[in-house]
Amino acid sequence: MDFHLSDEDRQLRETVRQFVEEIVNPVWQEIDKTDRIPATVLDRARELGLFGLSIAPEYGGLGLSIVQKALVHEMLGRGPWGLASYISVHTGIGCTGINLFGSPEQKAKYLPKMASGEWLGSFGLTEPDAGSDAGNLQTRAERKGDAWVLNGRKVFITNAPYAHHVLVFARTDVGITAFLVDTDTPGYQVGQVFDTLGHQGSAICELVLEDCRIPADAIVGEEGRGFDIAKRSLSEGRTMLGSRSVGAAQKAMELAIEHGEQRRTFGKALLDHQALSFRVAQMSARTDAARGLCYRSAWMLDRGEQAIRESSTAKLFAADGLWQTVDDAVQMLGGYGYIRGEYMLERIWRDARVVRVYDGSSEVQQIVIAQRLRKGDVESRW
Ligand SMILES: Cc1cc2nc3c(=O)[nH]c(=O)nc-3n(C[C@H](O)[C@H](O)[C@H](O)COP(=O)(O)OP(=O)(O)OC[C@H]3O[C@@H](n4cnc5c(N)ncnc54)[C@H](O)[C@@H]3O)c2cc1C
Incomplete structure (x- = not known):
């Protein structure tokens, strides 16, 4: 190895x-x-x-x-x-x-x-009544002559206000299908732009599709196979979100160590109190383990394997681990950790909360892992 x-x-x-x-x-x-x-x-x-x-x-x-x-x-x-x-x-x-x-x-x-970054892309899967259960999406695409006509609503779509195009998932008579929709198409509209706890700088918003007419060749892949495209995209996305969580946890740990060396209580540095030195040791162990899981999943995807259980495991462990780490780090800041916009740890805490929700929540990752286990996918394959 x-x-x-x-x-x-x-x-x-x-x-x-x-x-x-x-x-x-x-x-x-x-x-x-x-x-x-x-x-x-x-x-x-x-x-x-x-x-x-x-x-x-x-x-x-x-x-x-x-x-x-x-x-x-x-x-x-x-x-x-x-x-x-x-x-x-x-x-x-x-x-x-x-x-x-x-x-x-x-x-x-x-x-x-x-x-080149001239055109920004976006991904429109989630709907008001289809988030974790994305396969239940209701946006419709109907073939009319040489065009597809889309009707429906999407929600929480990142980048959509700035995007040049969105990969929209909609239902045809054959099944869920992926369509490339340019954002200047008549019938495409950005709805509510949401104010979020963290993630400042990347907007999430509603998309409204009303008789949005796109060319017949705007289908990506085969008609009816769109959900496979969504799953493949998300499988890689989960590994990347796991890695992003590892980076944030590492940063949170480094900031906690810096503060723990400088801040003194009861005549010594915070990290001279064993309870707090154990806390940073736990941060390190969790972050190292999560990093290994992310690399394993990425490596398997590079080899052309699906890595369904592995990418879900990486995201679940890294996301939950980040939350524990950043919360412990904010705790080490004491009252300063609760001041908005002053200390980076507070911002990491706000940013990190959502990783247990999007791109498959921690519950959804556990559903996926359990399904794979019940299909016999029980052993490590690396
Ligand atoms: C900042 C942000 C960016 C996003 N960007 C995008 C994007 O670019 N494109 C896109 O398509 N979507 C995007 N989303 C949507 C995101 O993927 C969904 O919010 C997520 O899939 C959860 O769906 P939901 O919000 O409808 O929650 P729900 O599906 O209603 O779930 C609510 C809660 O119930 C739990 N739950 C649901 N079903 C079960 C079950 N069977 N067992 C146990 N627990 C369950 C969930 O884990 C969750 O905690 C984004 C969301 C956010 C917050």
Whole structure:
């Protein structure tokens, strides 16, 4: 067994770490207050190729392996999650469908401008009455002559107010189907934009589709096979969210150690109290274990395996672990940890809350894992 990362992979990780620590984290309070990501940050992200992580070099992307993407997402997790979400929804669930299942014409039209960051992609699966139970979605697509006509509502769609197009999942007579909908299409409308606890900088909103007429060739993959595209996109997305959680947990632990060395109570540093030194040891153990699970899942996906149980396990463990770690870290800050917008740990706490909810909640991950176990998928396959 070899846990060694190549020089190229280390370099990639360091480049993104530097970007986050030197360019993004110094402006986290501005992002938090304005709910916008400064153009300078987005421009630098574009220069680094972060909008084209999974897109093949022939279309202008970096063409990274899934393990490499996990490294990038881990580093993005060290910064404000509004930026991480902005980039990862575009380059992850907003891109996987076209990348893996798109026609040559769709790839040629969308991927180069997505890779450069000129066009932002979005992913429209969730509906007001179909979240965890996404297979129950009700948006309809009807074939009318040489077009498809879409009607329905989506909710909580990240990036949609800024997006050039959305991969919309809708029901046809054959089953759930994925459609590329350009956001300037008549009948496409952004509804309510939600004010969220964390994730400042990446908007989530409602989408309203009313007689939205798109060309017949806007289907991605085969008609009726859209849910397979959604599941494949989410499987990779879960691994990336696990990695992002690992990065945030690592950052929270580092901030807790820094504070624990400096702050003194009862005549000694906080970390000289054994109860608190054990707490940071637990943070480290949890974060290391989660990192290993994320790398395993990414490695299996790179080998073409589905990694359904493994990606759910990685996300479940990393998300729950992050929540415990960041809550313990905020506790170590005492009253300062409860002041809004002053200490980064408080912001990580707000950002982190949602990872146990989206892209399959922690309960949904357990449903998936239990289903796999009952099908006989019980042994580690690495
Ligand atoms: C910040 C943010 C960004 C998002 N971005 C996107 C996006 O870009 N695209 C997109 O399509 N969606 C997006 N979503 C939607 C997200 O994926 C859903 O919110 C999530 O799937 C949960 O669905 P729901 O909110 O309808 O909750 P529900 O499905 O109503 O679930 C409510 C609660 O009940 C639990 N629950 C449900 N069923 C069961 C069960 N059988 N057993 C045990 N517990 C259960 C859930 O775990 C949850 O805790 C986003 C959401 C947020 C908050």
